[in-house]
Amino acid sequence: MGEPDGARTGDAGACHEPAAVRGREILARIGDKWSLEVIALLGDRPHRFSELRRGIDGISQRMLTVTLRGLERDGIVDRTVTPVTPPRVDYALTDLGRTLLCNVVSLFGWVEDHLGEIDKARLEFDLRDAEARALREA
Amino acid sequence: MGEPDGARTGDAGACHEPAAVRGREILARIGDKWSLEVIALLGDRPHRFSELRRGIDGISQRMLTVTLRGLERDGIVDRTVTPVTPPRVDYALTDLGRTLLCNVVSLFGWVEDHLGEIDKARLEFDLRDAEARALREA
DNA sequence: CAGAATCCCTCAAGATACTG
DNA sequence: CAGTATCTTGAGGGATTCTG
Numbered sequence: 001m002g003e004p005d006g007a008r009t010g011d012a013g014a015c016h017e018p019a020a021v022r023g024r025e026i027l028a029r030i031g032d033k034w035s036l037e038v039i040a041l042l043g044d045r046p047h048r049f050s051e052l053r054r055g056i057d058g059i060s061q062r063m064l065t066v067t068l069r070g071l072e073r074d075g076i077v078d079r080t081v082t083p084v085t086p087p088r089v090d091y092a093l094t095d096l097g098r099t100l101l102c103n104v105v106s107l108f109g110w111v112e113d114h115l116g117e118i119d120k121a122r123l124e125f126d127l128r129d130a131e132a133r134a135l136r137e138a
Numbered sequence: 139m140g141e142p143d144g145a146r147t148g149d150a151g152a153c154h155e156p157a158a159v160r161g162r163e164i165l166a167r168i169g170d171k172w173s174l175e176v177i178a179l180l181g182d183r184p185h186r187f188s189e190l191r192r193g194i195d196g197i198s199q200r201m202l203t204v205t206l207r208g209l210e211r212d213g214i215v216d217r218t219v220t221p222v223t224p225p226r227v228d229y230a231l232t233d234l235g236r237t238l239l240c241n242v243v244s245l246f247g248w249v250e251d252h253l254g255e256i257d258k259a260r261l262e263f264d265l266r267d268a269e270a271r272a273l274r275e276a
Numbered sequence: 277c278a279g280a281a282t283c284c285c286t287c288a289a290g291a292t293a294c295t296g
Numbered sequence: 297c298a299g300t301a302t303c304t305t306g307a308g309g310g311a312t313t314c315t316g
Binding site (some may be wrong): 060063066087 | 316
């Protein structure tokens with residue numbers, strides 16, 4: 001940590017990148033391993049840190065913290081500290097976060113609607129692939 | 139290579155995973171570094187391999203191949219080989235790919251509409267963060 | 277309870293070289 | 297031209313430890 005340099009996650013002052021890049025950046029955030037589950041839970045109601053931890057199977061406290069920080073930084077979630085002992089921290093979706101959730105939900109709708117096709121495509125691909133592979137070794 | 143086992147990219151026969159996991163899986167695919175740009179280009183019109191390579195700045199031929207294979211496996215893009223010398227391979231969106239493109243476009247719309255808010259949130263976050271950091275060292 | 281700091285390891289991206 | 301086969305590197309993520 002020698003240099004408390006500006007750049008945070010590698011996107012520094014990326015404010016003037018082409019829209020496609022910014023778009024991918026956002027998609028990458030919500031497409032990462034945990035963000036979506038956090039957003040989904042918070043879409044229901046606000047949660048405390050430990051509630052999220054229990055609610056998301058397999059997440060480490062480190063990754064929960066990292067994920068929440070990223071979402072907070074992007075203005076997707078709101079963090080409220082209540083200075084009591086032991087400390088209490090609540091997380092909730094911001095207005096921005098809620099509008100994002102809407103889009104994500106509709107994308108999920110697409111996924112549900114087409115899961116069958118996707119699985120079918122994979123099966124066929126893997127089959128063709130296995131055939132080709134078998135031929136090469138013959 | 140030793141075991142030509144079933145599993146391909148680590149999702150094996152993931153057909154019965156919870157919807158949330160499948161959704162994240164798809165988001166992760168389209169949120170990866172190159173898929174979106176490929177889909178965007180193909181949304182315009184079919185492209186040859188080398189056209190895509192030239193059209194996507196900074197992609198290596200390996201990553202283009204890997205990306206295309208993933209999209210093909212999921213039934214998003216269609217691969218057509220014309221057996222001539224030198225070989226000619228064309229890629230195009232499938233019907234499934236086109237419906238996905240629609241959703242992606244609307245998600246991009248959201249990003250464009252809220253880029254300002256996101257950037258503002260980041261600026262404020264980084265500022266608060268820097269303040270807190272400065273205080274700790276005092 | 278909620279997190280910060282640290283270490284470590286895996287896996288995917290990238291560069292490079294070779295081939296049908 | 298359109299790939300495949302290796303190798304190296306680096307970021308993402310897990311386990312553990314320490315603290316206000």
